[in-house]
Amino acid sequence: MKQQEGQRSVKKYIVLFILLVLVVTFIVLKGADIESVWNAMKNADPKWLTAGLGLAAVFNIAEGINLRKVLVSFGYRVSFKEAMKYAYIGYFFSSVTPSATGGQPLQLYAMSKDKIHVAHGTMALLTELTSFQIAAFLMENIAAFWILTGRIHLNKIMLILALVGYIMNLVFIAALMIVIISDRLKRKIVKGIRFLVMKLPFRHKEKMESKINDILHDFENCKDFFKKDPNLTLQVIGVSLVQIICWFSVPWAVYHAMGEAGSTFGSLFLHQIILYMTTALLPFPGAEGISEFSFVKLFAGMFSSVPVAAVVLVNRGISFYFLLILSGILGVVLGRFNGRSADQSGTKYKLQQETENGTGKILT
Template identity: 35%
Template sequence: MNHKILQILKNGGLFVLLLGLTFYIILKDNSLSQIASAVSDVELPYIFLGIGAMAIFLSCEALNIMRCLKLFGYEVSPLSAMKYAAVGFFFSSVTPSASGGQPMQVYYMYKDHIEVSHSTLALLFELLSFETVTVTLSIIGFLYQRNTISASMGNLKYLLLIGVGLNLMVMLLLIMAIFSRNAIKKAAKAVTRLVGFFSKTKADVLEELFTEQITEYQQSARYFKENKMIFAKTLTTTLVQILAMYSVPFLVYKGFGLGDFNVLEVIALQSVLYVAVSALPLPGALGVSESAFMILFRTMFPAGILSSAMVLSRGISFYLFVLVTGLCVAGLVLIKKKGASYGLYHTNC
């Protein structure tokens, strides 16, 4: 437990450091008063629409979690599903390569009496849908806006290729993990051998655990194979989820009273930006996302408001919801501690 706390503090410290460095770079050439002045000119309804779009993003995540867990007989309430979505968003945002989101969701589901094998498979299935949609949209976006992207990105186009390549690898690994028994066995065997170099006793325990979990895992996978429509529904929900997030820059664009570019052009650029930076081992892709925004969207926003547009777009789609979901996680911890101190805490929500 102490190790987990130290790891969270370390990741949180890195997040704060990157956040400070990012805003130092932004404000180096643009005073805070200039950015505040430009942001104050944005029409408020578009800001609220952007916040609403991100609320849709989290709601779609919650809906997919509910749908996938229902296959295993779990009737998860909308409130609990939103809790898991908030936990996933927050820990994905503050850990490198979004590595902390799913493990923490599995932890909170386990505390609510959901089997680890079931929660893991449900989240892997949901992640596969997420990767499928983001990679597909990025390829379509690049083809649709290739001239603008090629002219704007320069050597950064290689970052896009790396991002797409890594995300494609993740997709293939997820497909193997969900649908291939041999792939899971080989992966488990490799991990057991690695642990065996340091401790044969732990390796034996791990092998027994893997054998038990793989059997459960494959039984769970049959649910998805026998309910193929579940993936179509999950993909549709994920498409709505991603388009909602990608629409934030367009809403900011309209909020500044601009209209030379349409919604498809803006979403195409955002889809490319997201995949290009998503695989980088930085919490929330801090710094890189902001820099890539300034490069990709410079043909769209006038130079005088580009920095303000970036701050507002990232503020709505990332910083604000890191704060909101972080407060939710803090509230869950406080409720658990308070309940435990009075002997009233129940894990099921």
């Protein structure tokens, strides 16, 4: 019954996502000369378009590499093909569901079918997400420096969106650092949050407190992993940096594909970082609508010889829709490969049930 309900929810989200895409496309093209837009897209340089597709494809490949690295460290014999299956499934379902909530549950389901324990699968996904956020935050600090020094000027709306995105990621990184560095400070902060939850007029306070405990447990597991194998941690973060750099370089390829000249790689790259800051943490499926809006606000002045609507469609087509279609197809194709077993004798971490509260904990 639950599986059928889950399938219905996924289908509903996909239909809603398609409708949202159609609405956003209509808004982008509204008032534009369709013939000029089509001609600009048709005349785009295929070599640079191919380069853009290659840069975008690195996004999923990097996630697959990181998931494989972490799962192998737990002793599982995971092939690159299997790791890519998890990456493609995650990308597709994260893209079509609000706040990217659909990806990780289905990734864990795919892993469980391959006999990967849910605790190890969760740890792999959490580590990959954390390394990505760390890499993104490093880039965001570069963009923040350029904004604060006046080298990049943003209007009020874009500045607020970028600030919100930066603060949200800062809170995530700060929470992780607190858990890693100081148990005493962590306990004080958690105690303060719980006090606020109980005093303020929130509904479902017990559910909120349970959520806080779950988040804290995730951070603890991440801390244990990072401290246990720092070399692997650096490797995973390094892969995430390559992932971010390639993904944020797509506008540079699109810029040249559309026949433009004058703006440097650094300028295009920095504006893409800001675009990510304005959209990454908003609860829209695939950041639909807000991505197109932010792209126009940030990049319109850089593209002078072609309609901005054409640029939006090409850039979004490469950096998002291409990956979405690729993930959907390869997720299904690679999903046919199951039945791998874990190498129990090589497992570095064992799952121990805690008798006090019945939760699992990763221990050496």
